[in-house]
Amino acid sequence: xxxxxxxxxxxxxxxxxxxxxxxxxxxxxxxxxxxxxxxxxxxxxxxxxxxxxxxxxxxxxxxxxxxxxxxxxxxxxxxxxxxxxxxxxxxxxxxxxxxxxxxxxxxxxxxxxxxxxxxxxxxxxxxxxxxxxxxxxxxxxxxxxxxxxxxxxxxxxxxxxxxxxxxxxxxxxxxxxxxxxxxxxxxxxxxxxxxxxxxxxxxxxxxxxxxxxxxxxxxxxxxxxxxxxxxxxxxxxxxxxxxxxxxxxxxxxxxxxxxxxxxxxxxxxxxxxxxxxxxxxxxxxxxxxxxxxxxxxxxxxxxxxxxxxxxxxxxxxxxxxxxx
Amino acid sequence: xxxxxxxxxxxxxxxxxxxxxxxxxxxxxxxxxxxxxxxxxxxxxxxxxxxxxxxxxxxxxxxxxxxxxxxxxxxxxxxxxxxxxxxxxxxxxxxxxxxxxxxxxxxxxxxxxxxxxxxxxxxxxxxxxxxxxxxxxxxxxxxxxxxxxxxxxxxxxxxxxxxxxxxxxxxxxxxxxxxxxxxxxxxxxxxxxxxxxxxxxxxxxxxxxxxxxxxxxxxxxxxxxxxxxxxxxxxxxxxxxxxxxxxxxxxxx
Numbered sequence: 148x149x150x151x152x153x154x155x156x157x158x159x160x161x162x163x164x165x166x167x168x169x170x171x172x173x174x175x176x177x178x179x180x181x182x183x184x185x186x187x188x189x190x191x192x193x194x195x196x197x198x199x200x201x202x203x204x205x206x207x208x209x210x211x212x213x214x215x216x217x218x219x220x221x222x223x224x225x226x227x228x229x230x231x232x233x234x235x236x237x238x239x240x241x242x243x244x245x246x247x248x249x250x251x252x253x254x255x256x257x258x259x260x261x262x263x264x265x266x267x268x269x270x271x272x273x274x275x276x277x278x279x280x281x282x283x284x285x286x287x288x289x290x291x292x293x294x295x296x297x298x299x300x301x302x303x304x305x306x307x308x309x310x311x312x313x314x315x316x317x318x319x320x321x322x323x324x325x326x327x328x329x330x331x332x333x334x335x336x337x338x339x340x341x342x343x344x345x346x347x348x349x350x351x352x353x354x355x356x357x358x359x360x361x362x363x364x365x366x367x368x369x370x371x372x373x374x375x376x377x378x379x380x381x382x383x384x385x386x387x388x389x390x391x392x393x394x395x396x397x398x399x400x401x402x403x404x405x406x407x408x409x410x411x412x413x414x415x416x417x418x419x420x421x422x423x424x425x426x427x428x429x430x431x432x433x434x435x436x437x438x439x440x441x442x443x444x445x446x447x448x449x450x451x452x453x454x455x456x457x458x459x460x461x462x463x464x465x466x467x468x469x470x471x
Numbered sequence: 472x473x474x475x476x477x478x479x480x481x482x483x484x485x486x487x488x489x490x491x492x493x494x495x496x497x498x499x500x501x502x503x504x505x506x507x508x509x510x511x512x513x514x515x516x517x518x519x520x521x522x523x524x525x526x527x528x529x530x531x532x533x534x535x536x537x538x539x540x541x542x543x544x545x546x547x548x549x550x551x552x553x554x555x556x557x558x559x560x561x562x563x564x565x566x567x568x569x570x571x572x573x574x575x576x577x578x579x580x581x582x583x584x585x586x587x588x589x590x591x592x593x594x595x596x597x598x599x600x601x602x603x604x605x606x607x608x609x610x611x612x613x614x615x616x617x618x619x620x621x622x623x624x625x626x627x628x629x630x631x632x633x634x635x636x637x638x639x640x641x642x643x644x645x646x647x648x649x650x651x652x653x654x655x656x657x658x659x660x661x662x663x664x665x666x667x668x669x670x671x672x673x674x675x676x677x678x679x680x681x682x683x684x685x686x687x688x689x690x691x692x693x694x695x696x697x698x699x700x701x702x703x704x705x706x707x708x709x710x711x712x713x714x715x716x717x718x719x720x721x722x723x724x
Contacts, residue, residue, distance in 0.1 A: 150588075327586050334585035334592060335578040335599075338564070342572050345561035352521060352555075354547035354576035354639055363582075409563075 157322055165315040177314065181382060183422040184317035185375050188324045190402040190418040191411055192371030195328050197400070198409035199337070200364040201344025203273060205396045206264070206280030207372055209287040210257040212391035214373025215380040217256040218249035219306045220297050222381070226307055242309045246316065249309075250377045257373025258366050260287075265365035269358060284396055291388045302387035306380055313382050320378060324371050329411055331367070340364050344409075394436075398425070401439055405446050407453025416454055472535070474499045474675050475520070475551075475643050480529035480539075482515055482699075489515040491699040492529070497643065502669055502676045504690030504707075506683075508719055512699040513679045514556065517647055520677075521553055522546040534642065548576050552641035554632040556648045556679075560620040566631055567616040570603040573638035603638060609671075610634045610664075626657050630664070637668065643675045644668075650682040658682055662689045687711065695719065 169177045193207045222229075222245050233244050268279040297303045310316060331337050339360045342350035351357050380386050398421055406417025424442075428435050446453065473496035482490040490512045497503050507513050518524045520531060522543040531539040538546050552573075561569050578599075584592040607613040610630045615623060620631060629649055636644055646665065650658045662685055669676050680686045686693065687707040695703040695710060697719040703710055710716055 330588045331585050334588075334596070335575050335580055336582065336585045338568060338572040339575055341564060341568075342561050342575075345563055346559045348523075348543075349555065349559035349561065350572075351543040352547055352553050352559075353573045353635065354544050355572075356542070356544040 161315045161318050165312055168314055179426050181313050181317050183419050184321050185379050186418040186422050187321050187415050188375040189399050190414040191324050192368045193399050194403045194414040196364050196368040198403055200340040203277045204280040205277050206284035207399050208391045208395035209284035210369035210372035211376040212287050213260050214253035214257045214376025215386050216297050218253035218377035219303055219380040221252050222249045222307050246309045250374050253373040253377035254370040258370040261366040261369030265362040269361040288388050288391050304385050306384045308384045309381050317378050407455035410455040413453050413455030473497045476532045478530050480526040482526050489699050497675050499675055502689055502691050504686045504693040505679045507696040511696045550642035552636040552639045553645035554636050558628050562621040565617050566620050569620050569635050570638045571599050573635045574599045606634050646678045648680055650685045658685050
């Protein structure tokens with residue numbers, strides 16, 4: 148019951164904000180808010196595998212790309228067929244069906260890719276896993292570059308935007324992502340993930356099937372990356388392989404490290420911070436990476452556990468007690 | 472036939488035979504000691520039993536089921552639990568969470584329950600919390616339940632490891648040098664604790680230990696190995712008088 152009330156309230160508030168937001172802050176800041184939202188989805192999902200399960204993946208952009216391109220091609224090539232099946236709905240309803248279908252297919256495709264990459268590579272540890280995931284991300288990008296049907300190096304244009312309600316959709320999925328991962332962490336599953344991060348041998352001895360749980364964490368993480376990709380594609384209505392280089396993966400890692408590995412609140416904060424900094428210093432283009440290096444060094448010196456530490460998002464009291 | 476049977480097990484690492492034709496049989500309810508000089512292969516035996524290593528030859532059976540080709544987590548599921556020589560607690564978890572994690576394989580919650588936080592999940596989480604707290608009380612750790620496990624003093628960490636192992640509801644409990652680093656007073660307390668735990672949970676306990684006072688004080692049967700081979704097997708009294716054991720520990724005359 149409380150859950151239902153929460154979601155109804157969330158939908159109403161988001162819809163209300165949607166109607167007012169552009170008027171309040173203007174189109175430019177509106178765009179940044181949406182990008183921040185997508186980055187929150189990506190960072191919080193990456194945090195599940197990197198921060199909570201402790202497996203160092205740097206191929207998140209690959210799953211992000213898979214989601215974006217899958218959803219875009221489904222809607223681009225299947226638009227008329229899908230509209231035909233739901234022709235009884237008004238235009239607005241048809242758009243919503245298309246968007247949600249795109250998101251669903253994106254999540255499934257990215258999740259399947261997560262299974263395919265996860266099962267062989269999660270037997271590797273530390274640096275080796277990082278190398279494999281990095282390679283995976285690049286393979287996906289190069290594949291996309293060479294598939295002409297989705298634009299190749301020219302980029303994929305003419306993606307139907309489907310909605311003027313992007314703030315609403317993006318932040319609805321932000322809530323779902325955060326809610327899902329937060330609930331997951333506070334269950335037997337979450338304890339299993341954290342036990343793998345803390346001590347794999349002990350986790351296995353306590354009956355945690357570590358391979359299975361690593362794959363599970365990886366798959367959930369990639370599914371949400373796929374959702375983020377789908378939203379991004381439909382929002383910008385244009386995709387370019389250059390948006391999905393390993394640099395993107397590194398920005399995501401910077402977000403979760405600055406925020407505090409393992410902390411959901413930290414990932415949210417990190418995502419907002421990095422998005423804003425990236426935009427604020429857009430004129431510096433590549434030199435922004437130098438700035439991020441400095442930021443990372445400063446965080447490592449003054450707050451090595453990240454801005455939020457490693458605890459959850461609502462547990463300020465307990466964290467204070469632990470910190471002594 | 473015992474609850475845990477090792478039959479003719481051999482494990483080689485390259486040219487080194489760490490365990491050679493080892494036989495061991497633990498009758499249900501015994502407190503069984505495995506001792507031997509440094510490098511005798513005790514830890515290898517532990518790792519064979521818990522599935523960290525696979526034996527090159529021979530078989531290991533738990534309650535009549537062959538376990539020597541299974542993963543550690545599957546063996547744990549069949550009722551084997553252990554502690555570690557160099558304490559391996561989950562450092563970023565609290566004392567309570569460490570024990571709760573060990574209830575993991577008894578869980579009924581599905582992924583759906585976890586994501587949607589259903590009533591079934593909340594009930595189960597409450598039950599897990601209750602069971603874990605009860606267990607902590609037995610080990611006098613309940614007062615520190617919400618502290619990080621890594622902040623406990625050494626002796627308490629050892630106790631927590633045993634509590635965590637028990638939370639999996641094992642049939643066989645393997646203790647790898649539980650008295651390591653303890654002073655004589657703590658060792659005596661530990662002996663009482665191991666005995667009471669065995670009786671209370673009706674366990675079969677396999678103990679690897681260097682502290683002879685502890686081994687001789689609580690074990691009912693002792694097996695001595697050296698260079699991977701059994702050199703003696705019997706009651707503490709028999710072991711103490713066995714000339715081969717004395718030779719292995721002190722060198723030949």
